[in-house]
Amino acid sequence: MSECRHCHTKLNVTFVDLGVAPPSNSYLSKTDILNSELYYPLRVLVCEHCWLVQTHDFVSADKMFEDEYAYFSSTSTSWLMHAEHYSEMIVNRLNLNKNSFVIELASNDGYLLKNFINKKIPCLGIEPSLGTANAAKKLGIDVISEFFTEKLSNEILSSHRKANLIIGNNVFAHVPDINDFTRGMKNILAPDGTITLEFPHLLNLLKYNQFDTIYHEHFSYLSLTSTISIFREFGLKVFDVEQIETHGGSLRVYGCHYEDSRNIKKTVSDCLSTEEEFGLTKINTYISFQSKINQIKNNFLGFLVDSAASGKKVAAYGAAAKGNTLLNFSGIKTDLIDFVSDASEAKQGKYLPGSHIPIYSPSILNDAVLDYLVILPWNLSEEISSQLGFLKNKGVKFVTAIPNLRIF
Numbered sequence: 001m002s003e004c005r006h007c008h009t010k011l012n013v014t015f016v017d018l019g020v021a022p023p024s025n026s027y028l029s030k031t032d033i034l035n036s037e038l039y040y041p042l043r044v045l046v047c048e049h050c051w052l053v054q055t056h057d058f059v060s061a062d063k064m065f066e067d068e069y070a071y072f073s074s075t076s077t078s079w080l081m082h083a084e085h086y087s088e089m090i091v092n093r094l095n096l097n098k099n100s101f102v103i104e105l106a107s108n109d110g111y112l113l114k115n116f117i118n119k120k121i122p123c124l125g126i127e128p129s130l131g132t133a134n135a136a137k138k139l140g141i142d143v144i145s146e147f148f149t150e151k152l153s154n155e156i157l158s159s160h161r162k163a164n165l166i167i168g169n170n171v172f173a174h175v176p177d178i179n180d181f182t183r184g185m186k187n188i189l190a191p192d193g194t195i196t197l198e199f200p201h202l203l204n205l206l207k208y209n210q211f212d213t214i215y216h217e218h219f220s221y222l223s224l225t226s227t228i229s230i231f232r233e234f235g236l237k238v239f240d241v242e243q244i245e246t247h248g249g250s251l252r253v254y255g256c257h258y259e260d261s262r263n264i265k266k267t268v269s270d271c272l273s274t275e276e277e278f279g280l281t282k283i284n285t286y287i288s289f290q291s292k293i294n295q296i297k298n299n300f301l302g303f304l305v306d307s308a309a310s311g312k313k314v315a316a317y318g319a320a321a322k323g324n325t326l327l328n329f330s331g332i333k334t335d336l337i338d339f340v341s342d343a344s345e346a347k348q349g350k351y352l353p354g355s356h357i358p359i360y361s362p363s364i365l366n367d368a369v370l371d372y373l374v375i376l377p378w379n380l381s382e383e384i385s386s387q388l389g390f391l392k393n394k395g396v397k398f399v400t401a402i403p404n405l406r407i408f
Contacts, residue, residue: 002056004047004049004050004052004054005054005176005177005179005220006178006226006230006233007049007052009048009049009050011046011054011056012048013045013286014045015045015046015286015287015289015290016043016289017042017290018214018325018329019041019328020041020042021040021042021216021324022037022038022328022353022354023040023215023216024216024217024324024325024353025217025321025353026353027350027351027359028350028351028352029349029350032351037353039354041056042214042215042216043056044056044221048283050229050230051225051226051229051281052178052226052229052230053202053220053226053286054219055216055218055219055220072108072344076383077383078383079111083111083115083169084115087112094165094194096116096121096165098120098121098122100164101122101123101162101163102116102121102124102164102165102166102167103123103124103125103166104124104125104166104167104168105166105168105181106126106127106168106169106170107126107127107143109135109136110125110139110143114136114139114141117139117140117141123142124143124156124160125142126143126148127145128145128147131346148171148175149180149184150180150187153183153185162188162189163188163190164190165193165194166185166188166193166195167195167196167197168185168198169197170198170200170247172197172199173199173221173222174219175219178220179230182230182234183234185236185255186234186257189236189256189257192260193256195236195253195256196254196255197253198244198251198252198253199222200213200222200248200249200250201222201243201251202221202223203223203249203275204249204250205221205248206280206285206286206289207278208248208249208403209296209402209403209404210402211296211325211329211402212323212325213247213325215321215322222251223280224238224241224253224268224271224272224275225276231255232258235257235258235259237255237256237257238253238254238255238268239254239255239256239264239265240253240264240267241265241267241268241271242267246379247379248378296402296403296404297330299401299404299405301330303405304336307372308335308336313338313369314336314338314370314372314374315340315341315365315370315373316337316339316340316374316376317340317341317362317365317374317375318376318377318380318384319347319359322377322378323352324352324353324355326401326402327352327355327376328353328354328355334355334357334358337355337357338357339357339358339359339360340352340359340360341359341360341365342359342360342361343361345361348361362388365388365391370391370394371395371397372398372399372407373388373396373399374398374399374400374401375398375400378401381400385398385408
């Protein structure tokens with residue numbers, strides 16, 4: 001029996017069971033697809049004490065975020081815009097300047113910190129994946145290529161200084177030892193410093209059937225309720241929260257030391273009330289979810305099988321991790337989807353894990369004869385369908401599978 005990775009309560013309730021799958025960001029070369037792939041259970045449980053939703057069996061982090069880790073944040077124009085808007089907002093809100101110090105945990109390819117560099121605000125990135133870390137260094141960003149831990153936080157204090165701002169965008173859910181990670185943040189936060197964390201909101205996962213955001217790289221699925229519990233345990237408090245649109249609906253939480261004089265805003269109590277009213281502190285809310293996602297899988301698979309039977313050509317766009325969860329849970333291979341196109345050069349020429357669907361440059365869409373294009377990163381469907389408007393003129397229909405099958 002496993003224990004909650006935060007409060008160590010015995011975990012008895014399964015939230016989602018997606019069978020077995022390879023890590024969603026482990027893209028394959030031509031040589032790789034000739035060899036055996038490693039598959040791991042993808043099962044998620046819920047803690048009835050602190051309400052942290054978490055993977056049961058997981059892959060070690062260094063197996064997933066190695067040198068060839070292929071997720072580059074800068075490939076999404078909407079994400080770059082989001083980062084730029086955040087940077088403007090937080091610099092003004094905290095009055096950051098050349099005497100401040102900013103640390104981003106999981107700084108990826110420098111998509112965000114470059115905005116602070118442009119404002120001449122000293123910053124440091126922590127990024128374990130060498131491929132993305134090197135891209136950030138080329139932008140003039142100081143990067144430590146290691147996983148962030150409490151131990152590393154002590155090393156940072158000896159080589160740098162405490163941070164006025166600690167940023168963590170879509171990383172809090174990715175750490176296997178969430179307690180150690182939180183202790184590390186507490187350790188390097190200046191006395192009057194601020195932490196901002198962004199992560200997909202568990203409430204939206206449930207409300208909009210976003211089961212494809214479940215993959216091995218996500219060790220936790222967070223609510224404000226569980227985040228406050230974790231922060232409080234290690235001397236931090238959440239004093240503000242915003243609901244933002246990224247990744248199908250996320251939270252941006254603002255944290256500080258528990259003894260900080262800043263008052264807790266009404267936004268926090270409002271969000272907690274919304275979570276309670278939705279049922280995030282009731283076990284039946286979680287137990288009923290599996291049947292909903294089984295229906296989504298069956299509807300999507302039925303559409304693809306019917307398309308193949310009637311001779312329709314189907315391809316996909318966006319070699320996203322969430323797409324791999326959907327494809328592997330549904331058992332989809334190249335007999336149902338010919339190929340996937342993606343703007344990331346790091347993924348082009350490779351194959352999706354599990355399904356072995358080949359990944360090509362979006363330029364292939366110029367001449368491809370298609371009937372349907374499945375947009376796997378549904379959270380970017382408006383951006384992508386707008387960019388690929390020329391396909392509409394050729395009679396191609398776009399498809400998304402989540403929250404429900406949509407053909408448009």
